[in-house]
Amino acid sequence: MRSHWPLALIIAAAAGHAAPRGETPEGWYRQGENAARQAMLEQPVASRARNVILFLGDGMGVTTVTSARILAGQRQGGNGEEHLLEFERFPYSALIKTYTTNQQVPDSAGTMSAIMTGIKTLDGVLSVDQDIVRGDCASARGHERPTLLEQFERAGRATGIISSARITHATPAATYAHLPDRDWETDSDLPAAAAAAGCRDIARQLVEFGHGDGIEVIFGGGRSAFLPAESSDPEYPAKKGARRDGRDLIQVWRRRYPDGTFLWNGAKFAALDLDRHGRVMGLFEPSHMQFEADRERDTGSEPSLAQMTATAIRILSRDRDGFFLMVEGGRIDHALHGNNAHHALTDTAAFSDAVAAAVGLTRMEDTLIIVTADHSHVLTMAGYPTRGNPILGLVVENDAAGRPMTTASMADDGKPYTTLGFANGPAARVPRRDLRGIDTGDPGFTQDAMVALESETHGGEDVAAYARGPWAHLVRGVREQHYLYHVMRLAAQLDER
Numbered sequence: 261m262r263s264h265w266p267l268a269l270i271i272a273a274a275a276g277h278a279a280p281r282g283e284t285p286e287g288w289y290r291q292g293e294n295a296a297r298q299a300m301l302e303q304p305v306a307s308r309a310r311n312v313i314l315f316l317g318d319g320m321g322v323t324t325v326t327s328a329r330i331l332a333g334q335r336q337g338g339n340g341e342e343h344l345l346e347f348e349r350f351p352y353s354a355l356i357k358t359y360t361t362n363q364q365v366p367d368s369a370g371t372m373s374a375i376m377t378g379i380k381t382l383d384g385v386l387s388v389d390q391d392i393v394r395g396d397c398a399s400a401r402g403h404e405r406p407t408l409l410e411q412f413e414r415a416g417r418a419t420g421i422i423s424s425a426r427i428t429h430a431t432p433a434a435t436y437a438h439l440p441d442r443d444w445e446t447d448s449d450l451p452a453a454a455a456a457a458g459c460r461d462i463a464r465q466l467v468e469f470g471h472g473d474g475i476e477v478i479f480g481g482g483r484s485a486f487l488p489a490e491s492s493d494p495e496y497p498a499k500k501g502a503r504r505d506g507r508d509l510i511q512v513w514r515r516r517y518p519d520g521t522f523l524w525n526g527a528k529f530a531a532l533d534l535d536r537h538g539r540v541m542g543l544f545e546p547s548h549m550q551f552e553a554d555r556e557r558d559t560g561s562e563p564s565l566a567q568m569t570a571t572a573i574r575i576l577s578r579d580r581d582g583f584f585l586m587v588e589g590g591r592i593d594h595a596l597h598g599n600n601a602h603h604a605l606t607d608t609a610a611f612s613d614a615v616a617a618a619v620g621l622t623r624m625e626d627t628l629i630i631v632t633a634d635h636s637h638v639l640t641m642a643g644y645p646t647r648g649n650p651i652l653g654l655v656v657e658n659d660a661a662g663r664p665m666t667t668a669s670m671a672d673d674g675k676p677y678t679t680l681g682f683a684n685g686p687a688a689r690v691p692r693r694d695l696r697g698i699d700t701g702d703p704g705f706t707q708d709a710m711v712a713l714e715s716e717t718h719g720g721e722d723v724a725a726y727a728r729g730p731w732a733h734l735v736r737g738v739r740e741q742h743y744l745y746h747v748m749r750l751a752a753q754l755d756e757r
């Protein structure tokens with residue numbers, strides 16, 4: 261069932277099959293033995309973690325990690341499979357069970373609340389326990405749980421949050437806000453009953469944060485939740501703020517922290533004097549920041565996740581007592597919801613670069629770094645593609661002798677198919693598209709999906725956690741998600757519960 265292709269396509273398909281040059285049986289044996297010998301020498305670090313850095317790849321399931329690793333390796337000219345992302349070099353890892361108290365397949369709010377507060381809770385809620393009703397403000401009163409970030413602040417240590425999504429989005433919000441609904445990002449999202457019952461929107465909770473001396477570093481998107489409807493956005497003057505209460509929360513933040521610096525573009529970010537600026541809030545987009553693949557075209561030249569991470573660590577490191585930093589690769593999830601593997605993998609590589617920046621600026625002896633995901637997605641890597649086959653390409657199999665074919669493999673419908681695909685999502689079509697002549701590596705290409713849904717869904721299988729530094733060796737085995745909070749709290753020797 262293999263059709264004949266025009267010559268140009270045959271060459272394009274064959275070009276991906278770099279022969280694994282230099283790979284020998286003896287080489288594999290030595291590589292394996294060296295890795296095992298190195299593992300034998302690894303000594304656990306059992307001292308106090310002065311600093312804790314949590315990297316959260318939103319929706320970064322294992323398939324996303326594997327395919328991002330291959331794409332990054334192929335972009336460096338290799339076959340890809342042998343490549344490792346930065347956090348895959350960490351000495352310890354575990355599998356993490358992500359279900360929430362009421363959902364088999366979870367969302368980002370319940371899962372991040374588990375990582376931040378040490379208990380599993382309901383889907384869709386922010387750092388409150390499960391004994392409430394989602395969306396019912398009154399029911400949540402008294403059920404707020406202290407977050408690791410709040411505990412670091414109360415212990416007199418520095419804190420920072422970074423997200424490429426809106427800073428009021430579920431993952432970053434779970435570090436500082438307590439609400440029975442993740443969607444109450446600004447006052448216009450807050451139902452009248454919730455406002456009457458005393459619930460404050462997420463943006464307000466951020467600028468009114470009352471623990472310790474306040475969060476030192478805030479970088480992300482989501483400006484409009486802080487600006488009144490009467491005022492124009494600084495980057496896109498045609499856009500207005502989202503608040504209906506007339507408050508300018510950026511001014512509120514400035515008055516509260518006269519030593520603080522607010523900024524919204526790359527030029528001001530690059531000009532930050534890291535020895536002088538003790539407190540910084542950078543909000544780089546009205547909503548989410550750009551996908552990494554689109555970042556160069558941003559009007560405000562927004563910084564990369566790695567640049568924000570490096571700057572945050574330089575500022576936070578000035579606190580001798582140590583710091584807690586949360587860095588979210590927030591848009592991996594969004595690209596996957598749109599069945600767009602290209603943007604998801606490119607953002608995962610940018611997330612890996614941010615981890616590399618943190619590794620370069622901290623010491624294994626005093627800084628615990630944990631890299632994990634809140635939940636997976638329904639991305640699959642399938643077919644029997646030959647070694648080094650372009651990860652964003654069509655499946656090209658080997659022939660009976662184990663050598664790569666010169667044409668793509670055909671499915672039962674007589675059409676070729678991509679290695680990456682989705683169980684559901686907006687790209688589902690009946691009948692399936694014929695992908696011959698289509699550039700499946702194009703940044704805007706969406707992979708085939710089976711079940712048609714407006715938005716591709718999360719996946720329910722375990723995610724991985726990777727760790728290095730003090731007590732990183734506790735990150736092993738198959739664990740519940742809230743276990744990660746207890747590892748971080750105990751490693752940091754936070755006495756308060």
Ligand SMILES: [Zn+2]
Nearest residue numbers: 319593597718
């Ligand atoms: Zn999602």
